[in-house]
Every structure is written in C-alpha cells, then in structure tokens.
Amino acid sequence: MSDAHPDPVEPTPAHQRENPEPHEQQHFPSLLLLFLCSVLVFSSALYLQRYSGNFDPLVYNEEVQGTGVAAGSGAAAAADPVVVGKKLYVQNCVTCHQATGQGLPGTYPPLAGSDWVVGNEEAIIRILIHGLTGPVKVSGMDYGSAAMPAFGPLGSNWKDEKIAHVLTYIRQEWGNKAPPVTPETVARVRAATANRGKAWTAPELAEFHESK
Numbered sequence: 001m002s003d004a005h006p007d008p009v010e011p012t013p014a015h016q017r018e019n020p021e022p023h024e025q026q027h028f029p030s031l032l033l034l035f036l037c038s039v040l041v042f043s044s045a046l047y048l049q050r051y052s053g054n055f056d057p058l059v060y061n062e063e064v065q066g067t068g069v070a071a072g073s074g075a076a077a078a079a080d081p082v083v084v085g086k087k088l089y090v091q092n093c094v095t096c097h098q099a100t101g102q103g104l105p106g107t108y109p110p111l112a113g114s115d116w117v118v119g120n121e122e123a124i125i126r127i128l129i130h131g132l133t134g135p136v137k138v139s140g141m142d143y144g145s146a147a148m149p150a151f152g153p154l155g156s157n158w159k160d161e162k163i164a165h166v167l168t169y170i171r172q173e174w175g176n177k178a179p180p181v182t183p184e185t186v187a188r189v190r191a192a193t194a195n196r197g198k199a200w201t202a203p204e205l206a207e208f209h210e211s212k
C-alpha cells in the first residue's frame, strides 16, 4: 500500500480535521411542535364530533322529506318546502326568470305577480313537467320568442317533491300569495298527462288558465 493511495478506512489527516457530527442541543422546539399537533388533532376531533351529523347521509339530503336530523336531539324535522324550493329555484330557474322573479322583458316572462303562477295550479304543474312553447300572455304582456324547458321525464326528470317545492316557493315569494302545491297533486297530474310527449302551448292550457 503506497502513500499515494491511503486506505479509505484509516483516518487520514483530512478526517482528523473534521468537526464532530453535530448534536441537537435544544429539544424545546420539537416538543412544542408535538404539542401543537396534538392540539390540532384534538380540536379537529371535537369539530367533527359537533358538526358531522354522525356522518348520516340524510342530514343534508334535500330529496328526503321528514328525516332531517335536528342538531343534538336526533328528532325528525320535516324539510321546509319553501327553503328547499328556493334552493332549487336559484340553481335552475334564475338564469331565465332572474332572482327578482321579474324575468327579462320580451324574452323570459315574470313569475312575480304572474297570473299563471298564482292561478290554477293545474296549469303550472303541467308547464313544469312538460315545458311550454309558443305565444303566451303573462300579466298582460306577450312572450313566445323562447321556450320553457321541461323538468319532468322529457327534461331534467325531477321527482314530484322537487316540482312541488319549487312551485310552492314561486307561489309565496316576491309578494305572491297562493297556497302550496303538494307532491300528491303533482303525482296526480303527472299520471293524468303520462302520454304527453312534448311541451304545452298556452291555448292547450286554456281550460286551466284564461290568458289575460
């Protein structure tokens, strides 16, 4: 073995000049971190315990009626049709009829103060299920340049409850005052019009609504 190639295991002068491996002198910061993590885990658990609703899938389900879990008590509370209906309206109708229920002049008719909305429920249930197309008079103004989409089987395929809730909402919002629409009535109208394969026109609904 020559001096030009020293055995790497033997400490060389260079090794001997090295500083010793550093040691952690101060344990305080890591203890503090551990403590903070524990607090975080503990408070997360407390939060879930309080707000998870026992991870019951029905807690926030708008489709289910009468099984809402009241906080803490576990007692059943019926979902308010107007509250559910408003949510449905905001998600599905505002683009055309607007949040104010005023529609857009000449294109989308108003629901606020509409003689259709507060009139015979038979007409608006049919309009929601199958849609409406062609000329229509709403509160004295003419519309017909656009069509009202179907929310029944020809369109979004809503269940009776959803149709009833959104109609109940528009009949009681913006100063409108008309009785609620029940899912049972929607079911009856749905059955009676089951053979219908296209949107209604205003004249076809004249037996339920005389356009003024």
Ligand code: HEC
Pocket (backbone or CB within 6 Å): 088, 089, 092, 093, 094, 095, 096, 097, 107, 108, 109, 110, 111, 114, 115, 116, 117, 124, 127, 132, 133, 134, 135, 136, 138, 143, 144, 145, 146, 147, 148, 149, 151, 166, 167, 170
């Ligand atoms: C794509 C736009 C559009 C959407 C979305 C829409 N509508 Fe309509 N709606 C119309 C149009 C257009 C008419 C008039 C149809 C015609 O001229 O024949 C109408 C008519 C109506 C009417 C009867 C006339 C009146 O003004 O009172 C009601 C009631 C109604 N819509 C309720 C709703 C509800 C409730 C929703 C949501 C679930 C909804 N519409 C979603 C466009 C829309």
